[in-house]
Amino acid sequence: MGKNITISDVARHLGISKSTVSHALSGTRPISEELCRKIHQAVNELGYKPNFAAQVMNTNRTGLIGIIISGLANTHTTELVEAFSAALSKRQMQMILAIAATQIEGVELLQRFSRGMADAVINTLPDLHENVVQNITGSVPCLTYLRHEEAKLEIDFASGTREAFEYLVANGHRRIAIMASRTRCDLSVASDPCLVEYRKMAALHGCDEIVIPMKDGTIAEGVALADKLFATGATAVLAGNDMCALGIMQRSFELGKCLPRDLSIIGHDDAPTAQMSLPRLTSIRLPGEILARHTVEVLLHRVNPALPLPRARTVATKLIVRDSVGKKN
Amino acid sequence: MGKNITISDVARHLGISKSTVSHALSGTRPISEELCRKIHQAVNELGYKPNFAAQVMNTNRTGLIGIIISGLANTHTTELVEAFSAALSKRQMQMILAIAATQIEGVELLQRFSRGMADAVINTLPDLHENVVQNITGSVPCLTYLRHEEAKLEIDFASGTREAFEYLVANGHRRIAIMASRTRCDLSVASDPCLVEYRKMAALHGCDEIVIPMKDGTIAEGVALADKLFATGATAVLAGNDMCALGIMQRSFELGKCLPRDLSIIGHDDAPTAQMSLPRLTSIRLPGEILARHTVEVLLHRVNPALPLPRARTVATKLIVRDSVGKKN
DNA sequence: ATTAACAATCGAACCGGTTCGATGAAAAGC
DNA sequence: GCTTTTCATCGAACCGGTTCGATTGTTAAT
Numbered sequence: 001m002g003k004n005i006t007i008s009d010v011a012r013h014l015g016i017s018k019s020t021v022s023h024a025l026s027g028t029r030p031i032s033e034e035l036c037r038k039i040h041q042a043v044n045e046l047g048y049k050p051n052f053a054a055q056v057m058n059t060n061r062t063g064l065i066g067i068i069i070s071g072l073a074n075t076h077t078t079e080l081v082e083a084f085s086a087a088l089s090k091r092q093m094q095m096i097l098a099i100a101a102t103q104i105e106g107v108e109l110l111q112r113f114s115r116g117m118a119d120a121v122i123n124t125l126p127d128l129h130e131n132v133v134q135n136i137t138g139s140v141p142c143l144t145y146l147r148h149e150e151a152k153l154e155i156d157f158a159s160g161t162r163e164a165f166e167y168l169v170a171n172g173h174r175r176i177a178i179m180a181s182r183t184r185c186d187l188s189v190a191s192d193p194c195l196v197e198y199r200k201m202a203a204l205h206g207c208d209e210i211v212i213p214m215k216d217g218t219i220a221e222g223v224a225l226a227d228k229l230f231a232t233g234a235t236a237v238l239a240g241n242d243m244c245a246l247g248i249m250q251r252s253f254e255l256g257k258c259l260p261r262d263l264s265i266i267g268h269d270d271a272p273t274a275q276m277s278l279p280r281l282t283s284i285r286l287p288g289e290i291l292a293r294h295t296v297e298v299l300l301h302r303v304n305p306a307l308p309l310p311r312a313r314t315v316a317t318k319l320i321v322r323d324s325v326g327k328k329n
Numbered sequence: 330m331g332k333n334i335t336i337s338d339v340a341r342h343l344g345i346s347k348s349t350v351s352h353a354l355s356g357t358r359p360i361s362e363e364l365c366r367k368i369h370q371a372v373n374e375l376g377y378k379p380n381f382a383a384q385v386m387n388t389n390r391t392g393l394i395g396i397i398i399s400g401l402a403n404t405h406t407t408e409l410v411e412a413f414s415a416a417l418s419k420r421q422m423q424m425i426l427a428i429a430a431t432q433i434e435g436v437e438l439l440q441r442f443s444r445g446m447a448d449a450v451i452n453t454l455p456d457l458h459e460n461v462v463q464n465i466t467g468s469v470p471c472l473t474y475l476r477h478e479e480a481k482l483e484i485d486f487a488s489g490t491r492e493a494f495e496y497l498v499a500n501g502h503r504r505i506a507i508m509a510s511r512t513r514c515d516l517s518v519a520s521d522p523c524l525v526e527y528r529k530m531a532a533l534h535g536c537d538e539i540v541i542p543m544k545d546g547t548i549a550e551g552v553a554l555a556d557k558l559f560a561t562g563a564t565a566v567l568a569g570n571d572m573c574a575l576g577i578m579q580r581s582f583e584l585g586k587c588l589p590r591d592l593s594i595i596g597h598d599d600a601p602t603a604q605m606s607l608p609r610l611t612s613i614r615l616p617g618e619i620l621a622r623h624t625v626e627v628l629l630h631r632v633n634p635a636l637p638l639p640r641a642r643t644v645a646t647k648l649i650v651r652d653s654v655g656k657k658n
Numbered sequence: 659a660t661t662a663a664c665a666a667t668c669g670a671a672c673c674g675g676t677t678c679g680a681t682g683a684a685a686a687g688c
Numbered sequence: 689g690c691t692t693t694t695c696a697t698c699g700a701a702c703c704g705g706t707t708c709g710a711t712t713g714t715t716a717a718t
Contacts, residue, residue: 004445004468006704017668022706029707032666047467052445053385054704057673062382064393064425064446072411073601078401085428094441096393097426099414112423116333116381117393138376139333219605246605253607272402276548276575278582278607335674346698351676358677361696383675386703 005048013042025050056116065299066096066118068109070125073218074243076271076288077124080145083292084122091300091307093119103127107136114140119303122295126183141302145295146185152312153294157184157193160284160317161238164266165201167282167319168236172328173264176202177210177232179225179240181217189213194268198238214240222247229263230255235328236264242271242283249277249324260326270320279323286317334377342371354379385445394628395425395447397438399454402547403572405600405617406453409474412621413451420629420636422448432456436465443469448632451624455512470631474624475514481641482623486513486522489613489646490567493595494530496611496648497565501657502593505531506539506561508554508569510546518542523597527567543569551576558592559584564657565593571600571612578606578653589655599649608652615646 011018016035024031024039031039042048056062065088072078085095096118100106106125113121114137121142123133133142146155168176180195182188189195195211202209210232212225222244229237229248239245245267252263259265259279267274267283274281294310301309340347345364352358353368360368371377385391394417401407414424425447429435435454442450443466450471452462462471475484497505509524511517518524524540531538539561541554551573558566558577568574574596581592588594588608596603596612603610623639630638 004704007706008704018704019669019706019708020667023667026706029667030665035666049440049444051386051704053382053389053391054673055706056382057380057386057675057704058706060382060673062446072401072407075404078407081426082401082428085426089428089434094425094427094446096423097410097414098423099411099418105418111378115378117391117423249607250605273602273605276579276602277605278578333674336676337674347674348676348678348699349697352697355676358697359695364696380674383673383703386674386705387676389703 004051005046006051007048010039010042010046010048013046014038060116061119061303062117063093064096064118065093065296066098066109066113066121068098068100068106068121068123068125068128070101071099074241074269074271075273076242076269076286079272079288080124080292083289084296087293087296088300093300100125107132110136110142114138114142116140120299122299141299143295143299146291153291153298154312154314155185155286155291156314156316158197158317160268160286160319161194161197162201163319164238164284165198165205167321168238168264168266168325169205169207171236171264171325173236174205174207174328175210175232175234176207176236176238177212177229177234178238179212179214179244181214181240183217194238210234214244217241217244219243219247219250222249223251226251234263236325237266238284239265239267241269242267242274242281245281245283245324246273246277249281260324264325264328266319266325274320274322277324282322282324283320284317285320287315290315333380334375335380336377339368339371339375339377342375343367389445390448390632391446392422393425393447394422394625395427395438395442395450397427397429397435397450397452397454397457399430400428403570403598403600404602405571405598405615408601408617409453409621412618413625416622416625417629422629429454436461439465439471443467443471445469449628451628470628472624472628475620482620482627483641483643484514484615484620485643485645487526487646489597489615489648490523490526491530492648493567493613494527494534496650497567497593497595497654498534498536500565500593500654502565503534503536503657504539504561504563505536505565505567506541506558506563507567508541508543508573510543510569512546523567539563543573546570546573548572548576548579551578552580555580563592565654566595567613568594568596570598571596571603571610574610574612574653575602575606578610589653593654593657595648595654603649603651606653611651611653612649613646614649616644619644 007018007021011021021039023029024036067084069077088095098109100109106128121140122145124145178198180189180192184192212228217240226248239248245265248265249259252259267281270283270285274283297310300307336347336350340350350368353360353365396413398406417424427438429438435457451474453474507524507527509518509521513521541557546569555577568577574594577594578588581588596610599612599614603612626639629636
């Protein structure tokens with residue numbers, strides 16, 4: 001608990017005014033070279049470190065970005081978090097990572113952040129409507145991940161789904177199921193862009209539609225939905241995400257099925273886990289790293305308009321072929 | 330950018346002094362019931378939120394704990410992070426999660442945190458020596474995860490290793506390899522407590538010692554070490570951690586080996602991934618959730634002695650049997 | 659020589675809260 | 689009825705920086 005050295009201590013030690021010390025350290029105004037040297041020396045000797053809170057008070061910048069996630073069980077999220085962190089540290093900023101189990105917790109977090117604890121907030125909970133969020137946060141810039149029109153970030157979910165469907169058809173599959181998710185882009189299952197594309201493809205190839213709605217996208221849900229899936233007689237499935245796909249694999253294994261012979265599975269997101277499963281999971285890649293970086297850059301531009309605003313871009317999803325799809329003859 | 334409402338605005342709006350408002354809101358001094366009501370009403374109407382920085386300045390508390398990790402690739406770490414977050418939010422605190430790829434970055438982070446940005450720091454990088462850490466952080470409490478004598482948290486690594494070894498022997502294995510890690514408890518491979526116990530057990534059962542040192546404990550390292558492992562002719566391995574075990578499984582699969590027939594694998598940590606692999610990984614459970622919570626509680630007690638100091642405890646590691654060990658006849 | 663321009667530094671105000679001694683009025687004690 | 693206590697509220701100081709107008713000494717321009 002040794003009292004911390006303040007800027008006044010440094011000034012007193014040298015017999016000068018604290019504003020001079022401040023200017024020397026921040027370069028706000030020119031200070032004679034000699035004095036500047038002395039000041040830096042004194043700073044080192046005394047071990048002075050500018051007080052965080054005092055600096056925040058003046059600059060209205062904490063250098064902290066709040067990030068709200070629902071958990072880290074989905075490895076696609078861990079990929080995002082790492083990318084957020086990397087993009088932020090490039091700008092000398094830190095991340096306050098908050099896990100909100102419920103929407104209520106999410107709102108609480110937003111309120112806390114918006115008191116000036118964070119310079120901006122990224123929300124990844126799809127259920128927190130953006131306009132609600134805006135109301136709460138007031139003056140603090142806040143983006144909902146993949147829901148911000150302003151971010152000029154368009155994701156072409158159709159491309160990956162199309163590729164995946166055609167790949168399955170090429171492998172002889174006709175009964176292809178899809179797990180549709182309301183968390184993608186909008187809040188109704190029906191408007192899941194993957195589902196929309198799936199319907200087009202099913203019509204095109206004259207396949208039946210087999211739609212299974214997915215909620216959380218957890219492994220446990222995948223396990224549970226697997227039985228529903230088997231009941232449909234589908235030979236292949238476009239899983240809602242990779243965790244769900246893993247759950248399906250797990251349940252298949254429990255039932256003594258052999259993959260990919262008895263069931264072909266295509267995941268979504270291409271989370272790191274997709275490469276680690278056996279068989280390795282064929283998945284539709286959603287390039288989280290790019291999306292996360294873009295989101296951070298858009299947000300930081302709003303915090304500090306001196307930083308560049310990244311150009312609007314459309315990101316395609318893309319099929320990554322591994323070993324979880326088999327030929328149906 | 331609408332100017333934020335300050336406590337002075339609230340006071341002016343009611344024609345009273347700001348200290349009165351402060352007292353009413355914090356309960357520091359008694360305020361007449363009627364006025365108190367009016368104040369709360371005004372606060373709601375105007376949408377006043379106490380400014381974070383100003384409050385920090387007075388209280389010297391940010392309510393933030395810095396957490397330094399090397400990444401989220403190891404799912405045991407994600408488990409820890411979730412547990413840290415949960416333990417902190419119970420005390421209304423938040424986590425600044427920082428990813429340090431190098432020790433230099435780790436030191437930088439410590440310096441930033443110790444300016445008052447965080448009330449305390451948890452470091453999970455084993456290579457940052459605790460005394461170095463203490464020097465940097467000065468007045469900010471800082472613990473290195475699983476390295477803090479003061480935390481009175483002892484981990485019985487031997488128990489799990491013993492169980493695992495005996496389980497392998499019971500399954501007929503005689504050539505049992507171990508991947509020893511310097512990151513466990515101390516900085517030399519030789520003092521890895523798992524290795525120490527392994528040696529005892531090997532001597533006891535008259536088995537050869539087959540020791541393979543592990544560094545990062547990544548999947549990639551597991552893949553690389555797998556070939557070394559096969560060269561030893563071992564029929565079973567105690568992997569350094571679960572990621573490494575996964576790497577070994579992956580490489581085995583590539584080489585057309587069948588698990589667990591051709592190789593028995595026991596992981597360490599029992600990361601969430603252990604349950605997701607096929608075959609599911611038998612692993613030595615290191616109860617990260619308990620350890621993380623204990624660490625947070627010890628640390629919070631140091632930040633605020635009014636909070637209870639958890640009693641010293643010894644945590645045992647324990648074998649969790651799944652499907653990755655086979656019988657050797 | 660006088661003034662203008664400039665560089666280096668000082669000192670006071672400010673950011674938005676909290677804290678604490680002072681103040682005034684009402685309630686209690688004698 | 690006058691003093692003492694209690695209660696509610698005020699106002700100023702403070703936390704540790706930053707900012708900006710004012711002040712000095714020095715050099716350049718007229």
